Amino acid sequence: MLEVATLPSPNPAVFSLGDHHHVDVGFPEGEDDFLLDYIDFSTCDVPFFHVDDGDILPDLEVDPTELLAEFADEPATTTTVLRPAAAEPASTDGCGDHHGVVDEAKTTASVEMESPAKMDMELPEGKGETKESEEEDVKHSNTDNKNNNVAADEVGSAVTTDDSSAAVGSDAKSSASAEGHSKRTSSKPASASGKNSHGRRKVKVDWTPELHRRFVQAVEQLGLDKAVPSRILELMGNEYCLTRHNIASHLQKYRSHRKHLMAREAEAASWTQKRQMYAAAGGPRKDAPAAGGPWVVPTIGFPPPGTIPHAHAAAAMAHHPGHPPPFCRPLHVWGHPTGVDAPPPPVASMLPVWPRHLAPPPAWAHQPPVDPAYWHQQYNAARKWGPQAMTQGTPCAPPPMPPAAMLQRFAAPPMAGMMPHPMYRPILSPPAPAPQSNKVSGLQLQLDAHPSKESIDAAIGDVLVKPWLPLPLGLKPPSLDSVMSELHKQGIPKIPPAAAAKASGAAASS
């Protein structure tokens, strides 16, 4: 019910009534297609997206939901929102243009306003040019999908006085948390905390998927190592009125998420590999899973084999026969919408598609790994901070299906030569007996693309430091012996028992 609002079926009534309150009529499921057809999105202008960079496909790229949201949330009185402001990119600014509009459109939270003083601030009338350093309030007319969810309460919640009680409440909080930290202890009084010189906290930047995509694009372009806020900002251009701080903040989170992601993936990959070796080494014997089939490595946070990406897409397709899944991206850039009524993560656009406009695709694009883990990785990466997240151009197109051979999932017995994603492909150093040291145990992580320090650290750290992590279900990993014998078959000398014992002991105790 609730998700209907965020999903494809905007009620036409929204338009006719000019009602900015979300209308959840709960159309019968079958109506979605009709509604989609009913509305001609192509006539909508793309707000605040510049077509200047030919690499963007405005017509396909913008989620209709957002456009609809613009309409839906827009008070009837405001008519300027959809002004093709984006059509005026040259003005290096235009940021201010959106101000009032956004404030109105932003119904849920992102905007605290209503204070007359604030409104004054938000409209830098005289400011022809906005310097980045001015840290001007940032707004995007992105009324994100989430806003559609807000029903009756949106009016009330939209109004948040500047001197919210939050400041007061944070008093105790901060004092408590500040204890032990030297940083904040001497900082401003709670009453003033969180407010700029003018006494108001800056409006949050809404990192919409599109915005995030641009961000990621810039980061990729620069390379993970060289991606610093200022450079990113340069690449992204001034169109979004972001400040360096905004970028820095987002970058911080980006790195953080990425780190976690890499660790997780590495973890999964390592277990995939172990499973493969396990299976190759003769498979289960006594402690084998009762249900026939190979031992499926339980990976934390991953959907069960066969249920990932395409399952969702397939379901969506089944639901809308003949039509692609109506909405093909998450409500939030991170793929984890916080709204309770958020629809299940859409999939199509999240699948790895190298943007057409990005000239030579990365090397890995040409040699896709064969291992299903690759798709796991791609999927999860794309869902969050992955490089290819939010590729444009195929918002609602069916996901590109990998070659049939690649679709074999974990259920399929691993092929002898099957290796995980090259990013994590283990390199078994030939001469050195495998687990010699408890540090690396002969297993290296080969990284491709833009291996960041964090990535490597995270990957290595998680794989090697927490080998016990993914061991739910009471399943045992392959015994060292079986692994070793398998390695031996592959031409890698067995390690002396002493070394093996040492290694295993070290692994167990570390």
Added chain:
DNA sequence: CTTCAAATAT
């Protein structure tokens, strides 16, 4: 200017 982490908002 960048990065980190607390504070704050949602």
Added chain:
DNA sequence: TATATTTGAA
């Protein structure tokens, strides 16, 4: 509660 974003300091 968890997550996202801002803010301020190092």
